[in-house]
Amino acid sequence: MPPAANRFLVTGARVLAQDADVDMPPVADVLVEDGLIRKIGDLHAVEDVTRVDLAGHLLAPGFVNAHYHSHDVLAKGSFERLTLERWALVSGAIGAGRSEAEVRLRTLLGAVECLKNGITTVQDFATLNPLTPLIDVVANAYASAGVRVILSPTVRDLSQADSILWINELASDEEARVVGRTAPDGPTQLAVIGEAMDRIGDRGGLIRWAVSPSAPQRCSFEFLQAIDRFRRERRLPVYTHLYETRLQRLFADQELARFGGSAVTMMQEAGLLDGGVSFAHCIWIRPEEVRQLADAGAGVILNMLSNLKLRSGIAPIRALREAGIPLSLGCDNCSCSDVQSMLQVMKLYCLLSGVAGETGGPEAAEAIGLATTAGARTAGLQGRIGTLAPGMAADMVAYDLSDIAWQPLNSVARQLVFAETGRAIRHVWVAGQPRVWAGRCAPEIEAEIADQLARLMPGVRTDLAALSARAATMSDVFSRIDQRLDCHFDLSRLPFDATYQQRERSQ
Structure with missing residues (x-):
């Protein structure tokens, strides 16, 4: 170096x-x-x-990786042929309650992979349990690697079981605890994050803070309103997930009747639908909701690698482009895309339009723009990063x-x-x-990673095996959920390329 x-x-x-x-x-x-x-x-x-x-x-x-989670970096290569809900039983659990040494290792390793693949800014939708002192550990790890980070701690006030249809009906209490019964205290999370922002600062411009409600279905309406007040007071961008799976779509249809069956309307009424908010995925979004996003200037972050591997579907790229919605690109988790490479994501962005039957789809120059300047826009960093x-x-x-x-x-x-x-x-x-430099990071960083991987991975692998075995006990429950989902899901209301594989199956 x-x-x-x-x-x-x-x-x-x-x-x-x-x-x-x-x-x-x-x-x-x-x-x-x-x-x-x-x-x-x-x-x-x-x-x-x-x-x-x-x-x-x-x-x-340098590329801007606009959607990423660092909590499961050490589970890279551990999963295959799982849907999102089944995968999350392990990938979420392996990130919680870990040692400070392991959190530093996973953050540092992910940052170095990003850098070696030309990613100079990464948006870490950081799931941290507990929030303190792990926010400091994560910020310090990014500083050691020297990558620019949009640090966006995840917040929620509902449990995972609260956000999955039919769990309470089809699962026993013990099985529901495998999914997750704990409901965090939302206001306390916001207070802790605010204090961390004040304490850590922006590290000379290398940290851009944001806030991330885990997803609309994992937050009460009142908590979403509190998040809106928090982000406006501090002028923060917001990142969240939206309609990643059919089950999430149907959850909104059935459980958000107060908002017309729409998580987008819920976000809008909470004050969170504007140009400072970016929604990851949006695979199962409805036409009227696309118009809502476009009218509000909200953005969508496409994550094709993880969507395909988790069998979630294909986002309606053509409809989103034609509506003029600001798009950007992300690599998502290391255990569901297995790589932090905007090169792979850009290629998929261009190619998947052909799968959806679009002849006038995006070209390479557009993809490069989404991987650079558009990613900068999601954090309000346009005019500062993303171009030479x-x-x-x-x-x-x-x-x-x-x-x-x-x-x-x-x-x-x-x-x-x-x-x-x-x-x-x-x-x-x-x-x-x-x-x-010459393909390598600072020697002390690479040496630390190698040493810590050798020391910590035996325990991580043991825990992964135990968590996987525990998750396997839910197989029958999720099979029944999938069967019920097939009976309830109305494809006729989704006339976009998102439904390509579903239309093929139904014909």
Whole structure:
């Protein structure tokens, strides 16, 4: 890792900017000073500056991973062929009540994976139990890695069992406890988070705070109103989940009658539906709710990797695009997508429109925009991160164009989205500081990860096995829920590409 330089000049690279030629970006020099890009152009005459020769490279903006959870990083590769509700029985439990050492390890490991895949900003929808002192542990781990984080602790005041249809009817009390009977105290959570924000601060701009109601069905209406007051007082962005599965859709239909069977209307009446709110997933959203989001300026974060692996469905990309809803992209949990790679997510974004029968779908340049500037917008960081331009943060990624993915070089945008795997990433800067160099992070960080994995993973694997065995006792209950869901679910009210696989099954 080279020594950090307060002022340096990158020379000889093709510089990717969204408002210029994205197929053959011109070669230019980039002057960085005090963590910001100062100038881009022919700067060979600049003197008294550290020079970084990147001839034969592409210099691109760092990605913004707009939806991610760090709590289950150590469960990567542990699950297959599970629906979300069954997967959550283990993936949620393995994140709760863990040691500070394990929480630091999982946060650090996830951050390093993000950095090595060109992600310079990650939105951590952080599930922490207990909140203190773990908020500090997480913030300190991100500081050690040097990645920029949108830190958004999860809050809720209803139990998991409260948010799943028919559990109380079909499960015994003991089985319901496996799902989760504990209802956290919502106002206390907000107070703890507010105190942490004041204590930790923004770490020189590397932390952007946000707040995350776990999902509308996991919060009472009164608590959603309290979250709205909290975020307005502190001017915070909001991230939440919405309609990730058919069961969640039907829950809204049947349990939110007060709001016309709509979680979107519930959020709207609580004051939480506006341009400062981003909804992850939105697979089973109805046409009238798409219009509500569009009218309010609320955003949607697409997470195709996890949606496909958990058999949740395909978001209505075409309908969301046509409605003009601001879109962004995320990688989601490490145990349901198994990778933090915006490269994979961008590729899926472009390809899945074809699965839904759309011929005029998104192209590579649009996907890059969603993975950079659009992700910045979700946190109110537009104009600060997400593109390479004077005045922007020097969050930059250097790709080696001699890698086979770039040979021959026909289109930088298309090859970045469709050909690059992360193999060509050589260097990554965050706020002008080198965080990955020649493909590696700081030696002390990589050594700490290796040491802690060897020490802690035997216990984690033992706990995962026990939690999986406990979750397996719920198999019959969830099979009965699935059967009932098939009988109750009305596909006719979902005429979007989200229902592609469901329409095929019903024909």
